[in-house]
Amino acid sequence: NAGVTQTPKFQVLKTGQSMTLQCAQDMNHEYMSWYRQDPGMGLRLIHYSVGAGITDQGEVPNGYNVSRSTTEDFPLRLLSAAPSQTSVYFCASSWESAWGNEQFFGPGTRLTVL
Amino acid sequence: GEDVEQSLFLSVREGDSSVINCTYTDSSSTYLYWYKQEPGAGLQLLTYIFSNMDMKQDQRLTVLLNKKDKHLSLRIADTQTGDSAIYFCAESNRDSNYQLIWGAGTKLIIKP
Numbered sequence: 578n579a580g581v582t583q584t585p586k587f588q589v590l591k592t593g594q595s596m597t598l599q600c601a602q603d604m605n606h607e608y609m610s611w612y613r614q615d616p617g618m619g620l621r622l623i624h625y626s627v628g629a630g631i632t633d634q635g636e637v638p639n640g641y642n643v644s645r646s647t648t649e650d651f652p653l654r655l656l657s658a659a660p661s662q663t664s665v666y667f668c669a670s671s672w673e674s675a676w677g678n679e680q681f682f683g684p685g686t687r688l689t690v691l
Numbered sequence: 692g693e694d695v696e697q698s699l700f701l702s703v704r705e706g707d708s709s710v711i712n713c714t715y716t717d718s719s720s721t722y723l724y725w726y727k728q729e730p731g732a733g734l735q736l737l738t739y740i741f742s743n744m745d746m747k748q749d750q751r752l753t754v755l756l757n758k759k760d761k762h763l764s765l766r767i768a769d770t771q772t773g774d775s776a777i778y779f780c781a782e783s784n785r786d787s788n789y790q791l792i793w794g795a796g797t798k799l800i801i802k803p
Contacts (some may be wrong), residue, residue: 619793
């Protein structure tokens, strides 16, 4: 099993550009989520999904869109990149909700917005 | 809202015990977690404890939970250079729709 994979590993964008961060898992997990990690702060939840076709907002959803057309894939779209979105982005998956279940994390995407 | 607090850094000598502390505000927390993040990598679950437990031990790791003080600690015995990482405390409960609330992480620095 590859676990949770993310692409790209690094990305530099100009303000106003759009892009999609890819996330895939091969563990047949129902629950997937996107976090951003900023220095001196805990992980903040952007969006999550409890199964194919179902998504919901997390703590910091503005400026991001998600979709979940398959169990395996959960892409994160930045609609119009802003410098405030410079961060490290992690995708995670688990069997069910985060409650009492181990979350498996991808290696992260380091995004810089100029 | 709920909050999870950790010190940002801890420095210990190789071979000593490391104790990483975490406090949380949510009295209805039911699961508390410790995740480890090595440089350039994603987070990996180290251990977790259910809120009806006081202690959990797993090889070199000991988790202590003081529900009255809302204090969680992670003790690493015989700290090795491979333990250098950032350690995140997190909690989840039914009221937050099972979402994890994360601390900012404690960077463990090992001195030779």
